[in-house]
Amino acid sequence: MIGQIGNRGRGLGKTIDWKLVIIYMTLVLIGWANIYSSVQATDSTGLFDFANRSGKQFVWIAAALVLAIVILFVVSPRIYEGLAVPIYVIAIGLLLAVIVLGVEVKGSRSWFALGPIRFQPAEVSKISTSLMLAAFMSQLGYKISRFKDFVITALIILVPMGIIVMQSETGSALVYVGFIFMLYREGLSGWLIFMVGMAILLFILTLTCSNFVALLVLAGVSSFCIMLYSGRGKWWVFFGIPLIVLMAFLPRLLPEDFFLTPTHILLVVMFILIMVAAYVAFRERHMFTHLSLIAVLGGIMLIFSTAYLFNNVLQDHQRKRIEVLLGMKEDPSGVGYNVNQSKIAIGSGGLWGKGYMEGTQTTFGFVPEQSTDFIFCTIGEEWGFIGSSFVILLYVLLIWRIIRSAERSREAFTRIYGYCVACCIFMHLFINVGMTLGLMPVIGIPLPLVSYGGSSLWAFTVLIFIFIALDRNERKYF
Amino acid sequence: MTLDRENKLLIGLCAMAAILIAKLFSIQILDDKYKQSAENNTKVYTTIYPTRGIIHDRNGKILVGNKVAYDLLATPSEITEFDTLALAHVLEVEPQFIIDKMAEFKKNKRRIGFQSVVMMKKLPPEVYMKFAEVSYQFPGFRGQARNLREYPFNAGGNLLGYVSEVNENYLKNHADEYKAGDYAGMTGIEAAREKELRGIKGYEVWLRNSKNKIESRFKEGEEDKEAIPGDNITTTIDAELQNYGQMLMNNKVGSLVAIEPSTGEILALISSPGIDVDKLADFGHHYTEISTDPYKPMYNRAVQAPYPPGSVFKLVNGLIGLQEGVFTPNTTYPCSMGFHFGKSGKLRCHAHKSPVNFEESIMMSCNAYYCYVLKDILENKKYENIEESLNKWREYVMSFGFGQKLGSDFPSEQAGFIPDAAYYNKYYKKGGWKALTVISLSIGQAEIGCTPLHLANLCATIANRGHYFIPHIIKDSENVTIDPKYKEKHYTMVDTTHFPKVIGGMYRAVNSGYGSGGTASIAAVEGLDICGKTGTAQNPHGDDHSVFICFAPKDNPKIAVAAFIENGGFGASYAAPIASLLTEKYLTGEICGNERKALEKRMMEANLLHKVRIKK
Helix, strand or coil: CCCCCCCCCCHHHHCCCCHHHHHHHHHHHHHHHHHHHHHHHCCCCCCCCCCCCHHHHHHHHHHHHHHHHHHHHHHHHCCHHHHHHHHHHHHHHHHHHHHHHHEEEECEEEEECCCCCCEEEEHHHHHHHHHHHHHHHHHCCCCCCHHHHHHHHHHHHHHHHHHHHHCCHHHHHHHHHHHHHHHHHHHCCCCHHHHHHHHHHHHHHHHCCCCHHHHHHHHHHHHHHHHHHCHHHHHHHHHHHHHHHHHHHHHHHHCCCCCCCCHHHHHHHHCCCCCCCCHHHHHHHCCHHHHHHHHHHHHHHHHHHHHHHHHHHCHHHHHHHHHHHCCCCCCCHHHHHHEEEEHHHHHHHCCCCCCCCCHHHCCCCCCCCCCCCCHHHHHHHHHHHHHHHHHHHHHHHHHHCCCCCCCCCCCCHHHHHHHHHHHHHHHHHHHHHHHHHHCCCCCCCCCCCCCHHHHHHHHHHHHHHHHHHHHHHHHHHH | CCCCHHHHHHHHHHHHHHHHHHHHHHHHHHCCCHHHHHHHHHHEEEECCCCCEEEEEEEEEEEEEEEEEEEEECCCCCCCCCHHHHHHHHCCCHHHHHHHHHHHHHHHHHHHHCCCCEEEECCCCCHHHHHHHHHHCCCCEEEEEEEEECCHHHHHHHHHHEEECCCCHHHHCCCCCCCCCCCEECHHHHHHHHHHHCCEEEEEEECCCCCCCEEEEHHHCCCCCCCCCCCCCCECCCCHHHHHHHHHCCCCEEEEEECCCCCEEEEEEEEECCCCCCHHCCCHHHHHHHHHCCCCCCHHHHHHHHHCCCCHHHHHHHHHHHHHHHCCCCCCCCCCCEECCCCCEEEEECCCCCCCCCCHHHCCCCHHHHHHHHHHCCCCCCCCCHHHHHHHHHHHHCCCCCCCCCCCCCCCCCCCEEHHHHHHHHHCCCCCCCHHHHHHHHCCCCCEEHHHHHHHHHHHHHHCCCCCCCCEEEEEEEEEEHHHHCCCCCEEECHHHHHHHHHHHHHHHHHHCCCCCCCCHHCCCCCCCCCCEEEEEECCCCCCCEEEEEEECCCCCCCEEEEEEECCCCCCCHHHHHHHHHHHHHHCCCCCCHHHHHHHHHHHHHHHHHHCCCCC
16 A cells, blocks of 8 residues: 555656646745735735744645655555545545534634634545545446436535535535536536536526526527427528517517516417427437427526525525626625725736736735635736736646546546546636636635645645546556 | 547637636726726825814904824834833823733734824823934834814803814714814804814825835825815904803803894803813813713703793883883882782782882882783783784794794704793683783793893893894804894884883883882992893792893993893892993903902802702
8 A cells, every 4th residue: 555666667757747746836836925925015024934824825835745745655546446435425524524513714614623723624525526436437337328327426426515505615515516527528418518507597697687588598599409409400590580589579569568478478488389399309209309398497497496596595695796796786895895806906917917016906905815715816916917817827737737637547537536636626716716807706715726725725735646646657557 | 639528628628718818808908997996096195184263252362273282103013122111201101001002003913004003192292292302212103293172261162162073973974074083063163163164174195005105195296185274263252251251150050141232243152051161172081071060061051041031021021012002101000019810819029119100110120010011912902802912912022032043153042932822722722811811921931931142132132222133153254254144133023212211211220229129239330321120030940040131331332241040049149240240341341349349259159059950
């Protein structure tokens, strides 16, 4: 199990993916430098002073490197597959335990406090879920299209996700949605991603426009897909489009005190068409149409339950953030404050930035959480378009390289695990940077490797270095 | 490259990254507004406070001036090690105070950052100068000059009002005009004339660098704005007279109001007990003490307290009777220790000769005489019923300014009360009352309520032989113009020809000598021709209130005074001496003769506070 250092296979220099390690180190150091810059306004102490965040981050980085070395040189990469199940179970246990034993931080109960050190089991759970998925899905004979396999796979993802939602850490839970890309790679129908995308679109349309508009879009998109896939594309052009246009003008055409609302009429029309389509599909034994129709019914249900979901399931602060993002409410000094100040910070950076430690916006504390969730603001302001694009490209490179290595791998376990890592990093990157740019609602998740904080840094270090170790293990022999 | 799922995902990754970079490009390169917002965020506005306008008395003496005090500011991020004892010594505080403050700064380090915080407020200049000499030893500490109010005369504490830092409530009501840390007049003239006195704030624009240190003037001060000092205010108050009046009213509860009849200008307005000006300067410290004082020094009785006026009101009834023609100055009425009516009704009077004519009735303050007068006014056949005649009477009374706000420049002025027919209809039912029911109105008792300012105005009206100017406390000055209404004559409904008779009675009341039956002989001053009328307002809660109005000289009067001393007994006991002393002081500048000086001493030393019932 232990002590694989030696001369078996090819040497260190050739087996370790040094490019990945270099990208990793670059991001960690960029993070550390910017944490120092963002805290120096209030704590004008040294880079290594343990009393401030840059000093602490140094300690976390040092610890992360120790972890990396242990993973690379001490632990055998072969154990992960076997330990995936116990690790997964322990992680679930921790997730549940933290609800009872954890300390409350900003309204969510997701941290264990051990003296001065706080630790978030949700971070561990990313690793354990990735390992578990890789272990389960790499079994011989696994087929994602088989119902039982699919359900178990979904449960592996949904159980930790659900518990994290219960901890009121919706942001962290959202990351798990990213696993859908890995599932896609492993053979999941692309329609599933399409349906998830549609669901989000319908949700937003219902909130920002109306039920009617959302229904109309659903009808248009679904009828197009169904007609195209059943070989009636021309019909759709000649009958579908005029009908949709007619429906779109329904609110204007109807007299004001007509006894049916446009929404009702549209629903009736859609219902009739669905019945017709179902009959035709039954006669032609067209499976796609049947599934599509079920999806359409699901879509209609989603539209009419959106208001309930939005007002009753989401928490107040989450609702406000979504409202501000979608422009439903102007609130530049309340919830919108962070985003507004964050955009000012990034926007004022210009092409080259204001220079290291010269950012006025971030150092005066206009941007809250500037060393953790909003660290990208410091980068944007002080390093400008050049610097922030560089950081985004580094992430793209990191994810790209992980995917390419995963693809090259001969073992399904390594490949699936690699995709899981890539998905996690991607989700964090897109949600976090999207949030600072005002593209996403304010969801408090860190920028991997860059944001201040030990828990997150260690989790991503372990996540990435397990992959490097797995990858190295293969390179040794092939 | 085939379009397998790996490549699709990689394309998706690049597309997402492209979206992020495109958004970055849009806000960092294309859009300028964020750069401006960031620049605005780094601008620091430092307020320049204007000096507040000065309040002068009528003779140009400064009632309220400005003096400089210093706030000691600490910038914790710049403080290095220093000698705590030495600093405590120059600042004249306990070393523990400095130690506590330092601990507090350390605790709030994150919140304070590079900012400066106020460590001590209102250091007097002497202390500050001592500190300034050695301030180089204490980096991180500096002084900031600030204007404070200064009061050279102890005159008119409650008239002037106080200035204090605006509180949350005030800010809520004046959201656009004030910011936290601003000062505003809260009461009195300071509040009433806040708009003129406050001036206009200016500011300097500075830029701070990324270390939150102030670096340079923004555009060399191009956007700066100078502060504009507040306008000076001239009051009609005579500082010396006001001060003297306060001394007379010491340890008494009541009011003393003096008006210049020819202009309506208030020469002195004392509500006792009042607020010492030293307490005004630092009102915050004394607030609890003042607001819990059982004698309510914040309450300006002179314009806010409605009292029954007592016999002083007979002058009004007499004038109305003459105007209505229900009697002539020569009409005599008998008085047998009072006015008898019905089976056993009697409105008592004191012992004096009987019968008396009009002038004598004023001189001796006969109650019965005015019972006849009022009865005849109310039972005048000219009017259909008593309701009509009472309302007519009320109309007359109100033409003297009673029963309504006079319109003075005291925002808190009260209207008082003069009953009308509807009031009695409600009280006694329609038809359930007659002249004799309300006969107490004849001698200024019963439901009548008027403020000392109303009485002073009555006195000025009589002195002017039938007209008054609305009493006011602010005069025209360089930048301040008062409302033209203060320069309009207001005539009563009584012809001016009737007034000399009343004045004759008032003259005789004062100047007939002891033993003559005149009620106000104590107020007489040789050569001043004081005319006056006493009043004794019955008070169900304790000793009667002592009331006196007078003006002088008889011809071409210069001053009209109303004195109202709570629980002072007869008009002649306190109100008359105090009013006459004030008059003498104003007209001659001093109190002449041993007898008058003894009276002055007695008045100043008299303490009536124990007689005043304190409402809990």
